[in-house]
Amino acid sequence: MVWARFEKNNGEDVKKEFKKQPFKKPQRGVSREEIKDAYISGQSIGDICLAFDMSPSNIHYHRKRDLEAGVDWIALRNENKRDLSDLERKKDLFLKKLIDAFEEILKSSGGEPLEPRLLQDFANAYYKIVSPKTFDAKFLIQKSAEETIATIAHLALEQNKQEVANFLSENADLLIETILKKRV
The missing domain is CATH 1.10.10 (Arc Repressor Mutant, subunit A)
Structure with missing residues (x-):
């Protein structure tokens, strides 16, 4: 057509x-x-x-x-896609910009005392951005289960246990789904 x-x-x-x-x-x-x-x-x-x-x-x-x-x-x-090769340089650049922004606020205040909490807010913003990301437990459990199933299937094939390998390959999704339901 x-x-x-x-x-x-x-x-x-x-x-x-x-x-x-x-x-x-x-x-x-x-x-x-x-x-x-x-x-x-x-x-x-x-x-x-x-x-x-x-x-x-x-x-x-x-x-x-x-x-x-x-x-x-x-x-x-x-x-x-994240480029982690120059992460330290990026952190340093971000921290420099953060300090420059704080110094600019100090200059614009005209010598008036600033709230001590302002610097704390700047520091907290920095540490929230550079702190390690939280791990997705479900993803880690799934990945671990997949690797375990693949390893057992590989061992079964090495020891000529074709039935075990076939069972694991046919039911891998069901096994992983069951593991995720019990763990998460």
Whole structure:
């Protein structure tokens, strides 16, 4: 089926035609974790679609399912993008700007005594920003459970216990969901 739409190009209507892409079923063996890892690493939806031969709706479906389970792909992607290599320099720069702002307030006060609490408010603002982020217990429990299941499955395969490995791979989501319900 061919679709068409009209767009303005230098004041003229231009007809653009495009084919509607058929729904693609994902390749067999592609797990949600592989898709999530690719998304978190910064690959675009289009690149992931090409790599795993699937449609964007499949990726959004998996992302939505994980979000319902408490795993926010967008937050993980943003956290992954943070550049921690020069964090100390950024902290020093922020602290310098904070002190400069406080000195400016001192100058503008014209020598009048300031409330001692003002400096405390500035210091608290700094420490709130640079304090370690809170850990998402649910995410840590889920990650630990996934690693445990993967390790047990790997050991089962090494010892030719195919039934155990099959059971773990078929029921991994249910196991993790059960663990999360008991822990969180």
